[in-house]
Amino acid sequence: MDLLADVLAWFTDPDNWQGSAGIPNRTLEHMRLSALATAVAAAVAVPSGVLLGHSGRGGLIAVAVVNIGRAIPSFAIIALALPFSIRAGLGIGFWPTFLALVLLALPPIFTNSFTAVRSVGAEVVEAARGMGMREREVLFGIELPLGGPLILTGIRVAAVQVVATATLGALVGWGGLGRYIIDGFSVQDNVRVFAGALLVAALAILTDVVFGVMERILFAAAGLRGRRAPARMEHPA
Amino acid sequence: MPQRAFLATEPLIRWGWIWDHLEEIRTQTVEHFILTGIAVGIGFAIAMGLSIVALRFRRTYGPVTWVTGVLYTIPSLALFAFLVPYTGLSTLTAEIGLVSYTLLILVRNIVAGIDGVSPAVREAAVGMGYGRARLFLEIELPLALPVIVAGLRIATVTVVGLVTVTSIIGQGGLGLFILDGLRRDFYTPLIVGSVLSVALAVVIDVALAGLEWLLSPWSRARTAG
Numbered sequence: 001m002d003l004l005a006d007v008l009a010w011f012t013d014p015d016n017w018q019g020s021a022g023i024p025n026r027t028l029e030h031m032r033l034s035a036l037a038t039a040v041a042a043a044v045a046v047p048s049g050v051l052l053g054h055s056g057r058g059g060l061i062a063v064a065v066v067n068i069g070r071a072i073p074s075f076a077i078i079a080l081a082l083p084f085s086i087r088a089g090l091g092i093g094f095w096p097t098f099l100a101l102v103l104l105a106l107p108p109i110f111t112n113s114f115t116a117v118r119s120v121g122a123e124v125v126e127a128a129r130g131m132g133m134r135e136r137e138v139l140f141g142i143e144l145p146l147g148g149p150l151i152l153t154g155i156r157v158a159a160v161q162v163v164a165t166a167t168l169g170a171l172v173g174w175g176g177l178g179r180y181i182i183d184g185f186s187v188q189d190n191v192r193v194f195a196g197a198l199l200v201a202a203l204a205i206l207t208d209v210v211f212g213v214m215e216r217i218l219f220a221a222a223g224l225r226g227r228r229a230p231a232r233m234e235h236p237a
Numbered sequence: 238m239p240q241r242a243f244l245a246t247e248p249l250i251r252w253g254w255i256w257d258h259l260e261e262i263r264t265q266t267v268e269h270f271i272l273t274g275i276a277v278g279i280g281f282a283i284a285m286g287l288s289i290v291a292l293r294f295r296r297t298y299g300p301v302t303w304v305t306g307v308l309y310t311i312p313s314l315a316l317f318a319f320l321v322p323y324t325g326l327s328t329l330t331a332e333i334g335l336v337s338y339t340l341l342i343l344v345r346n347i348v349a350g351i352d353g354v355s356p357a358v359r360e361a362a363v364g365m366g367y368g369r370a371r372l373f374l375e376i377e378l379p380l381a382l383p384v385i386v387a388g389l390r391i392a393t394v395t396v397v398g399l400v401t402v403t404s405i406i407g408q409g410g411l412g413l414f415i416l417d418g419l420r421r422d423f424y425t426p427l428i429v430g431s432v433l434s435v436a437l438a439v440v441i442d443v444a445l446a447g448l449e450w451l452l453s454p455w456s457r458a459r460t461a462g
Contacts, residue, residue, distance in 0.1 A: 003322050070391070071438040073398030076431035079415045083249060083424045164312030168402075171419055181318045185405065190322040197318035201311045208310050 006191045007198070016195075021179070023199065030176040030203060034166050037098055038159045041105030046151060049113025053147075054139050062114045069107025074165040077104055082172045097169035097176075104165055105158035112154025116147030149219045156211035163204045177203065251425045258426075262414075266433060269410035272400045273441075276332055277393050280339030287340065288347035289373075298348065305341035313338070313402045326407040335399055339392040346388025350381030383453040390445040397438040401430070411437070 010016060017023055052058040078100040085096035120143050128142045144151075170178035180196025183189075255262070287305075291298040308316070316334045324330040354377050362376045378385075404412030411434040418427025 067442070070394050071398075071435050071442065073401045073431075073434050073438070075398070075401040075412060075415060076434055079419060079427050080431050082419070083247075083427070160310060164310075164315075167312050167314045171405075171416075178314065181314055182405070184318075185321075193318045194322055197315035200315040201319075204310050204312050204315075205307065 003190065003194060007194050010191050010195045020175075026175060026177050026179060027199065027203070030163070030166055030178075030200075033094070033098060033101065033169070033174075033176065034159065034163045034207075037101035037166075038105050038155065038162050041102045041158060041162075042109050042155050044102075045106045045109035046113045046155075049110040049154075050117050050139070050144065050147070050151070053114040053117030054135075054143060056118075058114070059118075062111050065107050066111050069104075069111075074100070074104055074161070075168055078165065078168045078172055092173035093169075094174060096172045097166065097174040101162045101165060101169075105162050108157040108161070109151075109154040112157070113147070113151045116150035116154075117143045119150070120146045149215060152211070152215055152218065156208065156215070159211060160204055160208050163207050164200070167200050247422075247424055249424050250428060254425045255429060262429065262433070265409055265411055265413055266437065269397070269400050269412075269434065269437060272328070272331065272335070272403065272408065272410055273393060273396045276335035276396045276400075277339055277389065279332065280336040280392060280396075281343055281389065283336065284340050284343030284347060287344050288351070291344065291348055292351055301344060302341065305337075305344060308337040309341040313399050314405065317403065317406045321406060328408060330406055331400075331403040331408045335396050335403070338395060338399060342392045342395065343385075343388050346384050346391075347381070350384030350388075351377050353384060354380045383449055386445060386449040386452060390442055390449070393445060394438045394442050397434060397441060401434050 011023075015022075019025065049062075052061065078097065081096040081100040081103070082092065085091065085099060088095075090096070117139075124142060124146070125138060128138045133141065166174075166176050167178035167181065169176050170182035177196055177200045180192050180199065184191075184193035184196060287301050291301050313334060316337065317330060320330040320333055324333065351373075358376065358380065359372065362372050367376065400408075400410045401412030401415060404410060404416040411430045414426035414430030414433075416430075418424060418430065
């Protein structure tokens with residue numbers, strides 16, 4: 001395989017490990033923005049999903065959010081974020097990518113948080129109330145710990161999707177690992193394209209694995225791992 | 238993308254452009270639909286084969302979902318990029334990528350649907366002399382259809398979204414307008430492509446929801462009663 005040998009040569013070329021276009025910097029950019037976008041989305045979506053789930057209302061909103069989230073292609077979100085970002089004076093590059101990624105991460109985190117709280121058995125909640133727990137105690141002492149694994153699954157799904165979609169940020173003037181693929185395409189450099197694809201795929205899979213390990217560590221002790229719902233059905237990017 | 242000439246004064250929509258490009262918009266919408274249809278069709282055939290194997294030999298279900306799960310996790314642009322050196326900037330590249338994203342969803346739903354058939358029904362059919370193949374085709378598959386179609390809906394909507402990305406590897410479809418808008422710093426095609434791809438996803442989703450409803454008269458009777 002000529003290509004694979006060239007790709008290996010690309011990875012061992014010290015030039016590709018230096019400067020702003022080097023692998024370390026591009027990877028760091030990619031990880032930083034993905035982490036930031038996922039964190040901001042989680043800060044918004046976890047509380048709102050949990051509170052709505054606790055209140056027992058908003059089932060229709062949750063369904064609507066799932067469907068809308070699924071129907072909007074991630075490429076379209078990133079592209080649409082560009083004109084709005086420019087009009088808001090935020091320019092190209094970081095802001096349109098960041099805004100799009102946050103928007104993309106909201107639906108899976110919100111619906112999983114909502115479902116997590118909602119799927120705690122009514123009899124458990126009743127028992128807690130019967131024991132004299134107040135609403136706040138029911139929420140923080142019962143619903144959140146029991147729903148924890150599912151909430152984390154939502155964040156995991158969102159994070160993987162964000163890492164994947166951040167690749168497209170290269171089309172709206174941002175950096176990250178997508179640069180290798182997009183720039184490689186435009187100069188028809190298959191080696192760079194392939195190397196970039198390897199890096200992006202590795203980062204996406206690594207994200208998934210890290211969250212998987214986190215779930216195990218956090219919830220194995222509590223014996224709650226059985227409650228992981230088939231929630232990975234969000235669309236890939 | 239060279240210099241960024243996007244201006245805050247550029248209107249979001251230039252209706253004149255849309256009016257002048259109606260024919261092309263129609264062509265690319267059809268192209269988008271076709272690319273989606275081919276991917277879901279082939280994906281369904283492969284998923285059905287994989288599911289039959291997984292149902293027959295339970296031990297293979299784990300590996301099958303693991304492999305399709307890894308494919309599902311790889312970002313689409315990266316997956317296309319892996320294929321380009323081998324299959325070029327071609328429809329084949331696009332379709333291989335698109336098909337691989339349907340597999341996990343479809344296999345899970347087909348297997349779950351067939352697993353959901355009540356053992357009593359299965360036993361009754363066997364008692365009536367149904368062989369394995371007839372049991373599968375005439376009893377299990379029809380009963381599993383609503384769950385399978387639900388999987389088809391998710392897979393199709395997913396593929397509609399991913400087809401937009403195939404414009405980056407030189408394919409047609411509505412992503413072409415999005416990419417064109419980005420390349421020429423021109424909002425109108427970008428918005429047209431985005432809005433139409435969402436609309437196409439919604440239309441197909443609703444159509445398949447209708448199909449799901451038609452295919453499961455028993456659940457309809459239940460909700461009606």
